Amino acid sequence: MLSFATWNVNSLRVRLAQLGLWLGANAIDVVALQETKLSDEDFPHAEIEALGYRAVFSGQRTYNGVAILSRLPLQATVAGLPGYEDPQRRVIATTVGAIRLINVYVPNGQSVGSDKYAYKLAWLVQLERFLAQQLSEHERVLMVGDFNIAPQDRDVHDPASWQGSVLVSEAERAAFGRLTDHGMSDLFRRFEQPGESFSWWDYRQGAYRRNRGLRIDLMLASPGLAPLCRYCRIDREPRTWERPSDHAPCTAGFDLSCVGA
């Protein structure tokens, strides 16, 4: 079984110790991180190596930043969306054995109708283009990350109050639908899950304690990979720790014995 995870750590520097604890306790082979908020010069190579992982990353100071940590060798790493100039570091893709992994930090969008919302929708068009290209080259594609979109109302603690808001708006869900139209399967929904399962809770007003969250951290697999998935779950435990990220990690395991990996 090969285990993958995705986690928006909201500052890798602040969350490094928690990440180490969590990786060690959960036997994670590959983890995709978002919001590392570190320039590449400041990436904590030594600390990550000491945890037993190698890393590829595309970072910037203060905002955004993505990384992939792996116990296995990585090949053919690409940062960004080819053909789309974007100073914001939000995508890194690499090959781990038999799987093409795409790690994304989708723009938040701020509010419906804002400039950032327009950027989010334009960015998602470019992501779809990249996904289509990757699917044409790779049979087993795993796209994970912070999508900043709750796919369905059951991924929202109070759909009525969120109706039409950023993270759930029709245009965002339509853009997400154009990803799943390529056959990408939301792995979490392939399995029986507890009700009210979310992956992000605002820091404010005791949102976590009241489970007022959204499920926006997702793991999507191509038709050649999804049937090999044996579990997918959200681990809330790190969200209960002192000084947590506002996101919980999500993990999935794959049985790749049939592809000789």
Next chain:
DNA sequence: ATGGTGGGCAGCCCA
């Protein structure tokens, strides 16, 4: 109640 909390970097920006 257009607030509230947290991260980063220097009085705000972003989530």
